[in-house]
Amino acid sequence: MVLSHRLGEWAGHAPVLEEEVALANIALDLLGQARLLLSLAGDEDELAYLREERAFRNVQLVEQPNGDFAHTIARQLYFSVHQHGLYEQLAAGDGEFAGIAAKAVKEVAYHRDHAEQWTLRLGDGTAESHDRMQRAVDALWRFTGELFQPVEGVEVDWKALRSDWLASVTDVLERATLTVPAGPQSGAWTAGAGRQGIHTEPFGRMIAEMQHLHRSHPGASW
């Protein structure tokens, strides 16, 4: 839901018309997935609009501001490769997420392809795009460790998820002539604490905007 919101901020600002369509399309897929997942837990709107910042459990990666197009693509690459691996595992299982994951994995495969293609274009495009993409890849790297912290109640092989992710991302970045940021061993691959409700500062402003209208009319239906 949080990443969908960030992608929604791009509407009307994308570098080409085709990307207006693509980014909105991904935002819509992610919002659809969020609605299914939130509905498993309770009332989707109550959960989206009436929780305080400390009660949100999203990873810090997805709440990062859009930045330039390269930052948006790097965030999308890291997240969609992760989501693809996660949903593949969940879809193969029989937990309560299996059905949702089976539907979502097809959408995420498209998101992943989109992010990979743009990583290649920007990394192996012009000198400027290469520099911007490298900066984005580096800047967001520290938020990726959190993607592989085990989540209680989610039956997934987190170690395999992490090694597959690293292999896939390394492959794409190398093909894009980019340098893979310093890896887990270096200590730079720190984990955030979004799952514990500890967020980065821009997140509070994001949900202030998102929740304002809903909170201004308590009990109203829309």
Added chain:
Amino acid sequence: MAAVTAGQTAQATAGSTDGADGALAAAFDAAVAADERIEPRDWMPDAYRASLVRQMAQHAHSEIIGMQPEANWITRAPSLRRKAILIAKVQDEAGHGLYLYSAAETLGTGREELLDKLHAGRQRYSSIFNYPTLTWADVGAIGWLVDGAAITNQVPLCRCSYGPYARAMVRVCKEESFHQRQGYELLLALSGGTAAQHEMAQDAVNRWWWPSLMMFGPPDDASSHSAQSMVWKIKRHSNDELRQRFVDICVPQAEVLGLTLPDPDLRWNEERGQHDFGAIDWTEFQEVLKGNGPCNEERLTQRRRAHEEGAWVRDAAAAYAQKQTVVPNGEATA
């Protein structure tokens, strides 16, 4: 159906005598008169081509500028369902822009060229998108009134004499009708909601009603392109006819909504079998067209900024594509 073949066009170019041109023009006129479709390879008068480029470019520009007032509310949509509907709508508008630029390109112009003209203020977009979206209800009012007016305008364009434009309109109208119903349903929810929501809906309708009527363009006696467009069957009905049709459709819909339309002179005319309505403020319309509306500056600035800030992305894509088609020994891979 092709009215005049490409062969005939080539012939005319080779030996461009008055006689050959005259024959082509006569064949064109006959095709239009017989309600045949003109296709990209067919011969057509230069003025017909120019008129279509102008209208289609303006239409395409309206779709992409029109994303802005609604996108303004994506991050503040009050429920996840409404947010999903709004994102889908804005996405469709970008898609409509793409169809329309493609259709315009069949006339020998390019999307880049058209965008440059938009950014330079040399081509227009619909006056309506220069009004601000101040509350959530505006999203509903745009769906009901603005999309409603657009559909009233565009349904006859599905029978426009130029084939690519007519076919684009068929696709656009299907999606627009869907959005229009969603906008209406949004207003219905507000109007039947709390007192504050009802008031928000009424205020939005009050602000969007007159600008929506202006979407049909100047009155018939002041419309410079109308007569020729009707002869060429680019247009099928006059501005005033379409505007009247729209008013007659909206009045009963407003009653169902439980909202009023902000026009003290609006009443049913038994004799005409149509509604009479008050005078439009054409001074305001002219000011908006001249660039002096409430949001003209912001809309164009945002569009230019998106384009300028995206330049390095487009350059990267072009450079990457170039590398993919050429292998080190200089042979194309594809």
